[in-house]
Amino acid sequence: MASYPAERSAGPICILNGASSRLEAAREHLVRISAEFGVEPRIVIARGADLPLSAARALGENSRLVVAGGGDGTINAVAGALAGRDTALGVLPIGTLNHFARDVGIPLNLEAAVRILFTGQVKKVDVGEVNGRVFVNNSGIGLYPRIVRVREEAQRRGHVKWVAFLLAVGSVMRRYSLVSVRLRSEETHAAARGTPFVFVGNNRYEIAGLEIGTRSSLNSGRLWACVAPKTGRRNLMRMALRAFLGHVADHELDAFEAEEFFVETATRSVNVSTDGEVTMMDAPLHYRIRPGALGVVAPSRNGEPP
Missing domain, CATH: 2.60.200.40 (Tumour Suppressor Smad4)
Known part of the structure; x- marks a missing residue:
């Protein structure tokens, strides 16, 4: 997905659920693999009500890619802010349940999932809505x-x-x-x-x-x-x-x-x-x-x- 310039530049904004047991592993993979592609990610640790707020702030910074690291609840919180926008969603399945990642085709192997952020393609998918949620x-x-x-x-x-x-x-x-x-x-x-x-x-x-x-x-x-x-x-x-x-x-x-x-x-x-x-x-x-x-x-x- 990402065709960043060769020089080191700003990479994706990565919102990781602080309650995940795989938090540190996700952080390590993001830093190491981003460096291979010459970019530097900004990692935000959040949980609960702070997840959608963090996604809204990321939109305000005009990032091309916002990554949600967690389970389905985390993906939902970030996707709710990104739906209808040009900013793409990256998915890191580090939660207990990862149904959306599975159905999109994201591997549960963390290193492979991180690499897809830089080698994948943006796929347009539907979202449902009930009473605006x-x-x-x-x-x-x-x-x-x-x-x-x-x-x-x-x-x-x-x-x-x-x-x-x-x-x-x-x-x-x-x-x-x-x-x-x-x-x-x-x-x-x-x-x-x-x-x-x-x-x-x-x-x-x-x-x-x-x-x-x-x-x-x-x-x-x-x-x-x-x-x-x-x-x-x-x-x-x-x-x-x-x-x-x-x-x-x-x-x-x-x-x-x-x-x-x-x-x-x-x-x-x-x-x-x-x-x-x-x-x-x-x-x-x-x-x-x-x-x-x-x-x-x-x-x-x-x-x-x-």
Whole structure:
């Protein structure tokens, strides 16, 4: 991506999550590899609410490349500031969860990820938005966000993926409840219904098999929404197991694609997850896709030069 002049010059602004256990390794790789390309990075250590503030300051300095080092929450915080701007986003996957990096094609090997900042190409990807808040992965209300969170916690404790998934389903189902929603778009006006969850992906997610939770495209220009049917706890658990085994289709989960839609709820406000962060938002929830709004430095195709 970077074609910096031969003389030593200002390099990317790198915002690293100070809570990451790989912080020092990321700093060392950035300094060493940047020197190979004749540039000097500016490294900013931040966490929590300081992450988007640091990204906003970087934009004010007219940097061509702002790097986010952390997990999906860190990427979300920086991407929210960069979406719709000319500044490109670099991704260093040094967090516990790195779903966005994986779907973009960034290797989890830290040295390889740093080198892509200088040898990769800027790829335009979509971002989703709910009530003005950007998400690069997904958003949701109800049961699904809790299943994902518990599954990831189980994986961090050392359980393999399929065991973690089943443990999460069993754990969350013990606190099973419905949310009342009505979906509204220019094309359709769905009747009010009770559902365990509404899941909204920035582009289509795989919903079956071992690839569940991944995306093959980030630039379709469409949100992918999934509304689970109203059913009992036992049937919902059967459906979760069938999804894991690769036996569930979109129509069984009432899935559809759209550029924009609204979710009305029975309450004035509702907890909404965006890339793993939960925020109380006013209803109705306004979801929309912003096609190609974010430039991300990704691996070059077929070894082509940047």
